[in-house]
Amino acid sequence: PAGEAGVLLRQARDADERRHEEFEARRPADVAQAQDVCGEGLRIVGAERLLDGERLILYYASQQRVDVPDLLADLRAAFGVAVTLTQVGARQRAAVVGGCGSCGRAFCCSTFLRKLSPVPIRLARVQGLDLDPDRTAGRCGRLKCCLRYENPHYEELRAGQPRVGWSVVTRRLSGTVLSVDVLRGKLLIKPEGSRARVVFNAEVLEATPPAQPRVLPRAGEPAPAQAPEPEVEVAGEGAPEPRWSTVVRRLNAAWQRFREKPPASADPAPSAEDAQADAVEPPGEDEA
Template sequence: MQRFALVRVGLLRRLESYALPAELRPQAGAEVVVRSPRGLEFGTLLAEVERGPPVGDLVRIASAEDRSRRTELAERAAAELARLRAELANGPARIVALERLLDGERAVVYYSARERVDVPAFLGALRERLGVEVLLEQVGPRQRARICGGCGVCGRELCCASFLRVLRPVSIRLARLQGLGDEARRSAGACGRLKCCLRYEAPRYAEAARGLPRVGARVRTERLAGEVLAVDVLRRRVLVRPRGAAPRVVFPEEVLEESAPPPRRLPEASAEATPKPTPDEPELPAGQERGTEAPEPGWSQLAKRLWSRVNPRARRREAPPAREAEGEEPPTGP
């Protein structure tokens, strides 16, 4: 029976399945050497699984020589990364990390770019400087934070770089569930995207929000009745604004009656493309659009100039004043 092992490989901490030889009995957490489509790599065995197909073979359990080789290649890659960043600093791509494979014949370059990159030219420049076959891999902001690591605002190591195995998408709905939908500074992580913790904390918030009134609902207690302005899910407190009084803090146990918030009504679209003039607005001449009529006489010269800039038709209609009309004669030659 074919056996498979789930192995975490590379700087991106990919979870891949590898064929496990029958003679090997590695324990979970053991360091192993695998042969992936990219080459010979170092990885960590997580568990033995019953799924396939594998992307490669598990070659052996890592020895002391393999660990020493990995350390040597990591130090060499760090020096090469610093040199590449200095030499290609003005290029369109930002080199995030450099990884030397265990066989020493290939290198993986992780890069990020906001603009389009000439991949053949960029690849040729890297091969010329490294002297080995180079594999390019473009990464996004979350993957870049996972490779570089760091600490979050909570003071702990980034979730993506420590224990998260798969980077799943995080929607703005999860931020709104925790009351962070309109505060980008608090909901964004080190990568500039929504925090990963919003996703795995969402079930706890959804469970804690049960029984709490929604924002915009009308509630009534023994002391007051009003509209819900804000809800503190963790402390289980509700801020209610009574009519004609200052907002008050109410606990959900005090709520005797609750009515759902009114549905949002979208503005109705006008049936006609051109609005009809109000009784105070005069009819415009035929062929003239509303918004191009001349400004009032009391407007300042600056307002008139701005008005003529945003109304090209009016600017074309305006003619420079004739000097003859002011009683001056046109200039003559010498």
């Protein structure tokens, strides 16, 4: 029957398996030969020959526009069979090349995944992971596909847990949730006027969401405009320190006034000694 893996025609014979092994052994040579024909304009990341040997599929990655018809003519002349060029992205490239992930197992995309679905950043936030690429990104540079596998389990655990920013009350204390450990069922709570403490989710007696929850804009939407804070002008002792924007505006105004100030006279100002000499009258004839 037809499925994600294709249509099942018949069981592979011994001759089919030997031919498949032969094509697998020739794959590195096919990639190297195709790269020599294509040059530096693109990078050949994989090659696959159909079982009948009449068609060669080449997978390439490129950051610039490629003139495919001219390359196909050169590749067909070099290999002597029909050639198909297929451009792949970061995830598809990892699936074609293969390798091992941080878990020590072979890539999911190169073993059993037939459809590479996008992984939104929300799945990493559900698990409480920081957005460090070393932890959340796979070898392809994109978010790990396993985040999608684990998401239903995390969503089930989060169903009865408070979220970050909620106000919770326990027998020992009450405060605001700073972080949530979903798997261990722990909450980091900051009581008012005290240091943060860790409590278990089972200890929570009451959980209240914030009155005005923070709403993040969706991808592609502009961030909501924030109303400017009112400026406070208080003189005298005990006045609050001005905000940084106010300080910068005052400095810019002072610099503008300095630039608009008319230049000084070309005549140099008299020195203090000259001014004192002018103030003393010359002696008269009687004194001489």
